[in-house]
Amino acid sequence: MTELAGTAPTTAEDLYQERVQRILDCVALKEPDRVPIMGPYELFPYQFAGVSFKDAMNDYAIAREACHTFLDAFQPDADFGPILAYPAKAMAMLDVKWFRWPGHGLADNTMYQFIEGEYMTADEYDEFLYDPSHFMLGKWLPRSFGSLEGLAGWPPARLMMWFGWTGLLAGMADPGVQQALRNALEAGEELGRWFGSIGQYAQEIRAKGYPQAFAAFSWAPFDIVGDTLRGTRGILSDIVRRPDRVLAAASKAVQLCVEYASGAAGADLPLCWIWLHKGSEGFISDAQFRKFYWPSLLEAIEGMVEKGVIPVVYCEGDDTSRLPYFTQVPEKSVIFHMAVMDMRKAKELLGDVAAISGNVPNRLLLTGTPDDVRDYCKGLIDTCGEGGGYIMDTSALLDEARVENVRAMFDVTREYGVYR
Amino acid sequence: MREELTAAIADIREDDALELARTMVDRGGDPREVLEACREGMSLVGQRYEEKEYFLPELIVAGDMLRSIAELVKPRLQGEDGEASTLGTIVIGTVEGDIHDVGKDIVAFMLDSNNFEVIDLGVDVPASRFVEEISARSPEIVAMSGFLTLAFDQMRSTVAAIDEAGLRDRVKIMIGGAPMDETVTEYIGADAYGSDASAAVTLARNWVEGGER
Numbered sequence: 001m002t003e004l005a006g007t008a009p010t011t012a013e014d015l016y017q018e019r020v021q022r023i024l025d026c027v028a029l030k031e032p033d034r035v036p037i038m039g040p041y042e043l044f045p046y047q048f049a050g051v052s053f054k055d056a057m058n059d060y061a062i063a064r065e066a067c068h069t070f071l072d073a074f075q076p077d078a079d080f081g082p083i084l085a086y087p088a089k090a091m092a093m094l095d096v097k098w099f100r101w102p103g104h105g106l107a108d109n110t111m112y113q114f115i116e117g118e119y120m121t122a123d124e125y126d127e128f129l130y131d132p133s134h135f136m137l138g139k140w141l142p143r144s145f146g147s148l149e150g151l152a153g154w155p156p157a158r159l160m161m162w163f164g165w166t167g168l169l170a171g172m173a174d175p176g177v178q179q180a181l182r183n184a185l186e187a188g189e190e191l192g193r194w195f196g197s198i199g200q201y202a203q204e205i206r207a208k209g210y211p212q213a214f215a216a217f218s219w220a221p222f223d224i225v226g227d228t229l230r231g232t233r234g235i236l237s238d239i240v241r242r243p244d245r246v247l248a249a250a251s252k253a254v255q256l257c258v259e260y261a262s263g264a265a266g267a268d269l270p271l272c273w274i275w276l277h278k279g280s281e282g283f284i285s286d287a288q289f290r291k292f293y294w295p296s297l298l299e300a301i302e303g304m305v306e307k308g309v310i311p312v313v314y315c316e317g318d319d320t321s322r323l324p325y326f327t328q329v330p331e332k333s334v335i336f337h338m339a340v341m342d343m344r345k346a347k348e349l350l351g352d353v354a355a356i357s358g359n360v361p362n363r364l365l366l367t368g369t370p371d372d373v374r375d376y377c378k379g380l381i382d383t384c385g386e387g388g389g390y391i392m393d394t395s396a397l398l399d400e401a402r403v404e405n406v407r408a409m410f411d412v413t414r415e416y417g418v419y420r
Numbered sequence: 421m422r423e424e425l426t427a428a429i430a431d432i433r434e435d436d437a438l439e440l441a442r443t444m445v446d447r448g449g450d451p452r453e454v455l456e457a458c459r460e461g462m463s464l465v466g467q468r469y470e471e472k473e474y475f476l477p478e479l480i481v482a483g484d485m486l487r488s489i490a491e492l493v494k495p496r497l498q499g500e501d502g503e504a505s506t507l508g509t510i511v512i513g514t515v516e517g518d519i520h521d522v523g524k525d526i527v528a529f530m531l532d533s534n535n536f537e538v539i540d541l542g543v544d545v546p547a548s549r550f551v552e553e554i555s556a557r558s559p560e561i562v563a564m565s566g567f568l569t570l571a572f573d574q575m576r577s578t579v580a581a582i583d584e585a586g587l588r589d590r591v592k593i594m595i596g597g598a599p600m601d602e603t604v605t606e607y608i609g610a611d612a613y614g615s616d617a618s619a620a621v622t623l624a625r626n627w628v629e630g631g632e633r
Contacts, residue, residue: 100519111568113519232522236477237484240432282616285475317598363599366569367607396599400569 015209019077020268023211023391026355027310028332031388035381035417036077037410038213039358039393040273040314042084043111044401045070052109054102057088060197064204071205074410078213078269081201084397086112087194093187095146098228111399119143120229122238125245128229129252131158140229147183150176215264216272216309221253221296222246223277232278239284239292250296257296258303265308271335272304273312280317294325305333312357315339316396323349339395347384356384357391360409365394365401370408377412385417392417421449422457429461430468432478434485437461441489451496458489462533469530470618476526479617483529506537508628509559511550513541515566515574520597523617524565527596530617531563531624547574547581554587561624564610566597572604579609592627596620 018033025032046056049066056063063082071079088101098119101112119140120128128135134156142152155171171177202212219227225246226235238246261272278284279293297313304311311334313326318340326336327349334354338346346356359380364372377392384390392413398406421444428437444454465482468474510531514524521543532538539557541549550562562582564575575595582588593610600613614620 106519107517110517110570113568115519116522232476233480237480239477240481241434283476285472288475288477361599361601362569363572363601363604366572367603400572 012207012209016206016211019209020211022077023269023271026388026391027335029352029355029387029389031419034419035385035390035392035413037392037413037417038076038078039398040080040084040213041070041394041398043109043399044406046085047109047400048073048403048406052102053085053111054088054108056082056085057101057112058103060194064197064201067201068204071208071210074406076210076213076410078211078271079205080213081198081205083198083214087191090187090190090194093147093183093190097144097146114227116231116233118231118234120225120234122230122234122242125242125249129248131156132252132256134158142180144228147187148180150174150178150180153177211269212267213269213271214273215267215270216261218257218260218272218274218300218304218311220274220276220279220293221250221257221300222279222293223275224253224256225249226278235278236284239288243292246292250292254296254299254303257300258307261300261304261309261311262307264304264310270309271312272309273314274300276313276315276317276319279322280315280319281321282318286321289322289325294322298325298328301329301334305330310335312337315341320345326350327353329354335391337393343380343383347386347390351387351389355389355391358393358395360392360394362394362396362398362401365398365405365409368405370404373405373408374412377409378416381413381417385419388419422453425454425457426461426464429458429482429485430464432465432474432481432485434481437485438488438492441492445492445496451493454489454493458486459533459535462486466530466533466618466621470621479526479529482533486533507535507625508561509537509539509557510561510563510624511539511541511553511557511559512563513545513550513565514543515564515571515578516544516546517574518566518568518571519543520565520567523567523597527563527565527614527617527620530621534621534625536561536624547578550578551581551585551587554582554591555585559591560628562591562593563620563624564593564595566595566600569599571597572599572607575608575610583609594620594623 022032022036026036043053046053046066049069051062051066056066063085067081088103091099092104098115098117099112100106100115102108102110138152138154138156142149153174154177155168157168160168226232230238235246264270264272279289284293301311313334314337316339320342323346331353336350336354336356337358338356339358341359343359350356360376364376421440425437425440428440441454445451462482465474465478469479512524512528514520528538528540539553539559541553554562564578566575579593594612594614595605595608595610596614605613612623614623
């Protein structure tokens with residue numbers, strides 16, 4: 001699996017620039033030298049490297065090593081590295097309530113999973129809207145993390161003015177607050193080590209000629225409210241019961257969505273991945289999408305583009321009927337990742353507007369043959385590759401898969417995906 | 421008033437529906453009539469969902485309405501035979517290793533409101549549990565849910581366990597969840613997959629009404 005003869009630059013720096021350019025060309029809807037390939041892989045790199053996901057989440061060196069093994073073998077155009085092996089030690093210290101992971105409620109090689117719940121109750125919308133920061137500190141943190149329960153007693157920082165700070169700081173005398181802060185300090189140091197490892201890995205792969213595939217992560221405003229605050233049942237029933245509150249919260253979350261992304265500005269590859277969840281077909285109607293989901297997402301996308309960030313809008317469901325909305329984004333500035341999609345229609349509607357990526361079914365990579373995968377990928381290149389604007393990727397974040405199938409996806413992209 | 425209740429449920433007017441049901445119960449009306457109005461209302465909700473007029477928000481609120489009204493009516497039903505005849509019995513669960521419940525719950529709810537007796541085993545259900553429940557409850561249908569690719573092999577071994585227990589011929593097996601399709605159905609050894617809750621209801625109806633076992 002080497003770069004094609006005659007096109008292989010000599011230095012790692014050349015390779016780095018070439019890979020960055022390949023993706024930027026795609027976003028600009030210019031024809032690159034070949035179809036780029038990258039994606040968020042969860043369990044797969046560790047499975048490939050033969051380490052348990054539990055070990056990867058607990059030992060940062062093991063995670064880095066496994067990601068290098070994967071990177072050397074497959075040579076994606078941009079790499080996620082170990083960021084998706086979440087920091088198990090810190091999560092255990094904090095006693096995270098809405099997550100289960102290998103060694104903590106799940107078997108060693110099982111992908112971590114999110115537990116739905118209402119971490120903001122239906123009557124707390126106004127509290128969230130008034131002061132999102134204090135809501136997160138005083139309500140969401142204590143509910144989400146067992147070891148931070150004591151923070152529930154801490155007064156809001158907004159009341160610090162003139163001699164208000166005396167009340168705020170006196171709040172620190174509370175034994176519950178003190179214990180929570182001690183726990184937070186300890187977990188914070190562990191998180192520092194984890195982020196240190198992520199940074200170290202980024203430098204190591206840069207030296208090998210690879211850019212990092214992400215510069216920030218964010219969520220659609222509706223999902224910011226829906227995923228970890230209200231939960232699926234909560235947010236979807238709120239559409240019926242308190243539509244005005246949902247709209248107000250989604251509107252507030254536009255700023256949060258852009259803020260999550262803003263750190264990407266200035267990166268060589270300023271990609272901010274926005275994970276789309278509850279607006280897909282099957283969840284809500286077209287009319288509900290148009291009213292509750294899309295306006296705030298569009299505003300956030302526009303805000304990101306304005307800051308020089310490239311949003312990677314990662315559709316995790318079937319969004320074929322949402323394509324006409326997607327055409328409204330700023331031209332040549334966005335990547336739409338498609339999980340389930342009529343890709344011909346996507347190319348037809350978005351071809352002059354935004355790059356598209358994805359759609360290699362994960363089930364095919366697990367249950368199909370290399371020939372099946374090659375055929376599928378060739379079909380994607382034929383359908384979506386013309387003139388540039390397509391990035392090869394799986395449908396969803398990659399967990400279990402047959403190695404020979406993943407290899408076939410990479411090989412066919414490098415061979416068949418060359419623009420001549 | 422019964423028609424009004426049916427309409428309120430069908431139109432997802434939650435406050436109206438609860439108020440009407442309460443009034444009917446308070447006036448000493450037949451609790452079975454309240455439940456019958458609910459059934460009719462839910463049938464319309466299901467119809468509108470199948471016609472893609474309603475989506476998950478309406479289904480979730482309809483489910484809540486039904487639960488609240490059932491709570492209201494329950495004390496009046498004591499001693500009475502509240503059992504309605506069902507189309508068939510379905511054992512449903514998310515397979516071991518997978519703890520996703522949103523899709524499974526919607527499917528269970530839709531099957532239930534379409535007059536199936538639904539035995540919901542919850543999430544992270546081991547193969548042995550499916551086998552036990554099939555032995556004990558003799559369902560016509562088993563529905564397995566899974567959201568992650570890890571569910572493929574787990575579903576496959578669950579089907580194998582059902583087979584080994586000599587129960588495979590007694591049940592139809594459907595699977596559901598985001599990554600499922602025909603090739604996965606074949607890989608797992610299930611009989612069919614459903615792409616959404618309506619598909620699950622259609623499959624189940626065809627199976628029991630067609631007398632296919």
